[in-house]
Amino acid sequence: MSTSTAADDQFYREYILDHYKNPRNYGRLEHPDITHEEDNPLCGDVVGMDFKIKDGVIEDIRFHGRGCAISQASASLLTERLKGIALDQAKKIDKNDVLGELGIQISPARIKCALLPLKVLKVGAYGLASDEEDEE
């Protein structure tokens, strides 16, 4: 049985749990310019995002949803990164950025949880085909 303490857990690191329990930019925006939701049918996780865009810049962003610590912390981290940057810049964010930000080793079984928020961004904010992120 594991004997690690919560603080030194290699997977459920403190900042991951913090983003899960105290998600940043959580909620809905009134009159968003873009709103989009994606789910992971395998585990029922849902992440949705509302964007307020002004002059090509993400002026405000909120996410909502339900799911595991990884999908929700990943969404929280992504919204922090997106807030205030240009959409053009947001388009450059890829899977390695998201996984790097999470900073933990993610097994193949959980990678879709980690990348669900990125899928919301890609499909919602700039209309990429929804299967774009399905490749490993």
Place this chain on the structure above:
Amino acid sequence: MSTNGARRLDVAAIRKDFPILETGIAYLDSANTSQRPRQVTGAMMDYFEHFNSNIHRAAYHIAEVATERYEASREKVRAFINAASTKEIIYTRGTTEAINLVAYSWGRRNVRPGDLIVLTILDHHSNIVPWQILAAANGAHIEFVDIDERGELRQDQFHELLEHSPRLVAFGQVSNALGTINPAREMVAAAKASGATVLVDGAQGAPHQGVDVQALGCDFYAFSGHKMLGPTGAGILYGRRELLEAMDPFQSGGDMIRTVRIEGTTYHDLPWKFEAGTQAIGEVIGLGAAVDYLNNLGMDAIRAHEREITEYAYEALSDIEGLTVYGPPPSRRSGVVSFSLAGIHPHDLATIADRDQVCLRAGHHCAMPLMTRLGVAATARASFYVYTQKDEVDRLVGSIKEAQRIFK
């Protein structure tokens, strides 16, 4: 089937037959797929290494042995479920293919516009989707029997639906997601009395409760070898002979024909009419060995063991604060315990359990309508079988407490 109810399983001895358990895992996912004992893999290896050849065709010795063992497996399955004849035992890839066979070969010809199909909210997707496709193709409609707050089918609603004379009634003997043991015999009798054709999904029933299809009285019974100690790729459709005789073939091609002429084809006799192409011969032989293994243990002893483990797990889990167990009390459920933890997603729990080598299922268990009905996206599920021992349940409890500590 053994009738010796007093016999107890010697779990320590049983575990020695399952090499995978030596790796130290606590395997709590047998409702998903069971493990296979050496006797099963041994029977398969014997075929692959000593008489690998195709069946029903060749005139040489090893092919005769292969054919003999393939058909001997069919007789074992027939006896296991007490079917009247081996003509009623069709090999498929699994429960899913067995149900699809019925939906296609029986359904397309017999279900008409306006017909009612009755299913239940407890059903596995494999006993829902084929009927949805059939209903859409033939203009039929589907009604689902709901559950009560204990996770048991609402018999009042079931009987109301039967008053509308459904063409087909299909339901699971045991729920894979909640473990609910449905009163299958009463339900089949009532459905037959209403004039319906009845299919029972026995995927979670045959391995744990066993079945006597003649006593049950259903028209079709589908189950999988891989949930009853056999290999993947070999499942069974039982069908009443007169129904099977009247049905069109499912897949067609080699081995299912009598004569093929340019002008037309006549089909082989039962059961081969439904077994087109080269079959999963090694797997079917392995399934026969699994039936022998189960018979050796005795289905009554298996049921008693599972009930003991299930009661133990139910109590241990119910004692944990913030944990909700779904479904009926242990006396009315099979070896399945589905639950959720406040503030911890089932996937996170499964990841933490995995670090303790505890194999736990997290997800919707291919029962999304049921998850919607329960108001959850997913649950965690522990499920048990002949080799499960209490210390594995204790290890699960340890993983749950670890998860609660991490997420507190």
